[in-house]
Amino acid sequence: MFTDNPGLRFFPGAKFFLQVPEDSPWFGKDIELRELRWYNGMPVGFFAEVPDRTAAESIVRAILWIDEQAVAAGSEENAWYDHELVGLDVVQPVEGGGTEKLGTVAEVQHFPAQDLLSVNTPGGTVLVPFVEAIVPSIDIEAGVVTVTPPTGLFGDGAIEDGTQNPGAGA
Numbered sequence: 001m002f003t004d005n006p007g008l009r010f011f012p013g014a015k016f017f018l019q020v021p022e023d024s025p026w027f028g029k030d031i032e033l034r035e036l037r038w039y040n041g042m043p044v045g046f047f048a049e050v051p052d053r054t055a056a057e058s059i060v061r062a063i064l065w066i067d068e069q070a071v072a073a074g075s076e077e078n079a080w081y082d083h084e085l086v087g088l089d090v091v092q093p094v095e096g097g098g099t100e101k102l103g104t105v106a107e108v109q110h111f112p113a114q115d116l117l118s119v120n121t122p123g124g125t126v127l128v129p130f131v132e133a134i135v136p137s138i139d140i141e142a143g144v145v146t147v148t149p150p151t152g153l154f155g156d157g158a159i160e161d162g163t164q165n166p167g168a169g170a
Contacts, residue, residue, distance in 0.1 A: 003079070006036065006043060009066060010033055010036040010043065010045065011033065011036075012033060012034060012035060013032060013033065014032070014033045014066070015030055015031070015032050015033075015066070016030060016031050016032075016033065016047075016064035016065060016066060017030045017064070017065040017066070018030060018031065018059070018062050018063070018064065018065075019062065019063035019064075019065060020059070020062045020063075024058075024062075025058065026058070026059055026062060029049070031047040031048065031049045031050065031064075032047060032048045032049065033045055033046070033047055033048075034046045034047060034048050045064075080138060080140065082107070082108040084140055085105050085108055085117070085138070085145065086105050086106065086107060086108070087104060087105060087143075088104065088105045088138070088140070088143050088144060088145045089101050089103075089104055089143055089144050089145070090102045090103045090104060090105060090117070090119050090128070090144075090145045090147055091144055091145070091146055091147070092146065092147050092148060092149060092154075093146065093148070099144075099146070102119065102121055102126075102147065102149075102154050103119040103120050103121035103122070103126065103154075104119065104120050105117050105118070105119055105120075105145060106118045106119065106120045106125065108130070109127070114129055114130060114131060115130040116128060116129060116130055117130050117135065117145070121154065123154075126153060126154055128147060128149065128153065133148070134147055134148060134149060134150070134153075135147050136148055
């Protein structure tokens with residue numbers, strides 16, 4: 001699930017377009033959500049067109065899409081698509097004003113605990129936790145992601161206790 005607000009996207013009556021292989025019986029079809037339940041922290045959708053377990057198994061791994069009008073009608077605060085972030089400059093504020101460019105967003109990696117920004121820097125790739133404490137602002141129009149990284153994240157890779165920072169370096 002690639003939304004911070006499932007209630008905005010997954011509500012009874014929401015329509016989804018299916019992305020499946022052309023040889024799938026579901027190709028070219030859309031489905032309507034009847035209900036969304038949570039089991040052990042994982043979302044499970046029940047759809048009007050999927051009456052039983054056999055039908056559900058035939059649709060495993062399908063990607064659900066909503067139309068652009070639905071997205072525009074219910075925009076989320078502090079939410080971006082991956083393609084909007086890739087290519088943006090990553091900067092940090094410097095003492096006395098201004099910013100210092102650290103690198104460029106190469107990709108957004110999605111994990112259950114949190115997302116990570118993969119940032120290309122002169123020293124290699126740095127994985128930045130995509131949380132407000134470290135990424136306090138994003139200005140799509142200016143092409144800038146502002147970060148306030150912890151000590152060592154973009155540095156030489158050494159953290160104060162002497163261990164290596166897995167996010168720094170190549």
